Amino acid sequence: MTPFRTVIRNLHILTGLFISPFILIYSFGVLTFNNEGLLNRLSPVKRLPEIKTKLDTIPYGETDLAVAKAVCKKLDIIGEVDFISRWKGHLSFPVNKPGLRTIININTINDSVSVSREQLGSLRAMSYLHQMPGPHNENIRGNSTFLKFWRVMSNAVGYFLLFLATSGVLIWLLLKSERKMGVFVLILGSVTLTCLILLILNS
Amino acid sequence: MGKGFKSITYWNRKIHIYTGLFLLWFIWLFSVSGLLLNHGKWKFAGFWDQRKLSVKVFTVNIPAGLDSASLINVIMEQTKISGEVSAVKLSNDSIDFRVSIPGHERNLHIDLKKGSCTSKEIEFNWWGKIRTLHTFNGINKTRLDEGPNWIFTRIWQYSMDAIATGLIILCVSSWITWFKSKKSFLPGIIVLITGLQLQFTLYS
Numbered sequence: 276m277t278p279f280r281t282v283i284r285n286l287h288i289l290t291g292l293f294i295s296p297f298i299l300i301y302s303f304g305v306l307t308f309n310n311e312g313l314l315n316r317l318s319p320v321k322r323l324p325e326i327k328t329k330l331d332t333i334p335y336g337e338t339d340l341a342v343a344k345a346v347c348k349k350l351d352i353i354g355e356v357d358f359i360s361r362w363k364g365h366l367s368f369p370v371n372k373p374g375l376r377t378i379i380n381i382n383t384i385n386d387s388v389s390v391s392r393e394q395l396g397s398l399r400a401m402s403y404l405h406q407m408p409g410p411h412n413e414n415i416r417g418n419s420t421f422l423k424f425w426r427v428m429s430n431a432v433g434y435f436l437l438f439l440a441t442s443g444v445l446i447w448l449l450l451k452s453e454r455k456m457g458v459f460v461l462i463l464g465s466v467t468l469t470c471l472i473l474l475i476l477n478s
Numbered sequence: 479m480g481k482g483f484k485s486i487t488y489w490n491r492k493i494h495i496y497t498g499l500f501l502l503w504f505i506w507l508f509s510v511s512g513l514l515l516n517h518g519k520w521k522f523a524g525f526w527d528q529r530k531l532s533v534k535v536f537t538v539n540i541p542a543g544l545d546s547a548s549l550i551n552v553i554m555e556q557t558k559i560s561g562e563v564s565a566v567k568l569s570n571d572s573i574d575f576r577v578s579i580p581g582h583e584r585n586l587h588i589d590l591k592k593g594s595c596t597s598k599e600i601e602f603n604w605w606g607k608i609r610t611l612h613t614f615n616g617i618n619k620t621r622l623d624e625g626p627n628w629i630f631t632r633i634w635q636y637s638m639d640a641i642a643t644g645l646i647i648l649c650v651s652s653w654i655t656w657f658k659s660k661k662s663f664l665p666g667i668i669v670l671i672t673g674l675q676l677q678f679t680l681y682s
Contacts, residue, residue: 288652288662292670295649296677302649305642309615309635312622410515410609426516428676433513440505443498453492457499464500468507471637475580475614475630476607478560 280449287442290435297432304405307398314398321394329387340415343368343379350390352377355419358412372421373400404429487658494651501644508641511612514605525606536595538588550575553588557595562616562628579630580614581607 307314334345339359347356347370354372361367366381376393395403408416408426417423447457498505514523536557544552546568554560554577561577561584568574571591577584581602588595602610615635616626626632656666 285662285665288656288659289665289669291649291652292656292666293673295652295670296673298645298649300677302642302645305638309617309639311617312625315622408516410518413518430513430516433509433516436505436509440498440502440509444502447495447499450495453495457495460496460499461502465503467500468503471634472611475611475634476582478579478630 277449280446283442283445287439287446290442291439294432294435294439297428298436300401301405301432303398304401304403307402308405311399311402318396318398320396320399323392323394326390327387328390329385331386333381333383333386335383339366339368340418342366343370344418346379346381346388350379350388352379352390353419355407355417355422356415358415371403372419373404486654490651490654494648494655497644497647497651501641501648504637504641505645507608508612511608514609515612523605525602525609528603529606530599530601532599532601534597534599536597538593538595540588540590540593546573549573549588553586553595557586557597559584559586559597560628562614562626562631564616564618578610578614580610 328350330346330349334342337345339361340356343356343359343366347353352370354370354375354377357369357371359366359368364382364384366383368379370377370379374395374397376395378391378393380389380391382388404425407422408429417426447453450457514520517523538553538556540549541552546566550563550566550573554563559577561579561582563575563577565576565585566573571589573588573590575586577586581604583600585598586595587598611634614631615638616628616631617635618624626635653670656662656670659666
């Protein structure tokens with residue numbers, strides 16, 4: 276085996292091993308996202324009892340995100356604030372962490388707060404991680420520590436996957452024994468994807 | 479025993495190579511589109527400011543006595559528009575709905591009394607099409623049991639499921655390959671444990 280092939284092969288193996296747990300999260304996340312109706316029938320979301328309380332002080336003068344984070348801190352709730360809705364006399368926002376969704380509703384007139392929580396399970400957690408950080412609500416996305424790290428990891432997985440695919444092709448090219456069948460499969464995959472995209476975009 | 483042992487390695491290698499080669503372009507497409515979705519501010523991949531807006535007006539024949547779904551199908555046939563239907567709103571005098579294909583969105587307003595169809599269209603460039611291909615699965619969050627209503631959305635959705643399954647196969651076959659490899663075993667286990675630990679830390 277040439278040194279170049281040895282280096283590429285080792286990098287391919289080690290990179291693949293490192294990101295394989297994340298690839299599994301993304302893959303199961305896709306299967307969950309595409310088949311959520313079936314998952315809801317097999318494993319419904321578990322709703323926990325609603326909690327109602329009243330907070331002493333809420334810093335309404337600050338930005339909506341700052342208010343949301345302050346309320347979360349007072350209620351000892353950890354997670355990513357997904358979006359914030361404000362309308363007359365009310366402020367509402369969901370706080371997500373993998374597997375748990377907390378919805379906080381604040382009555383800004385009397386500072387009463389209701390907290391409802393949903394246990395989503397591992398598969399929905401993977402679907403959530405797959406979608407994060409994503410293109411939506413970019414101005415507030417990454418307001419939690421775990422999502423700051425996840426943003427870095429999700430980008431790293433994207434780049435590593437590109438490297439894996441490319442290095443995999445290079446390793447295969449150097450393998451004489453799998454060449455004929457490999458060319459056939461490669462062409463088959465390319466034609467399949469091209470046909471699918473043409474069908475969808477030109478229908 | 480020895481022959482059976484060799485067979486697992488033999489078939490596992492072939493499965494890994496051929497699955498990877500078949501999915502090569504799919505992996506590149508979804509990796510690139512995933513990175514695009516995470517980096518909306520990349521200027522070279524701008525799509526929103528470059529969108530093309532247009533308005534088209536059609537005269538349509540509104541048959542009597544049809545339900546909304548049938549009426550939408552009839553109008554789409556008459557206007558020669560196809561795609562995934564969503565955001566349907568019905569009133570006494572009109573019906574509004576959206577027809578989407580990756581990179582091309584049409585918002586249709588049908589005036590039931592006048593027999594006219596106004597289509598406000600947004601067409602994105604290739605960067606916009608690639609982004610939409612990543613997420614185009616026809617899932618309606620408010621009606622999860624319904625699924626996609628356009629056959630090509632369903633085919634693309636099944637493709638996504640197949641790609642995900644293929645990636646799981648690639649992961650498992652890579653573990654088997656590594657486990658059988660004496661040279662890569664030690665560095666491999668360090669790297670795998672690091673990846674698992676990082677994943678569990680983020681997950682919890």
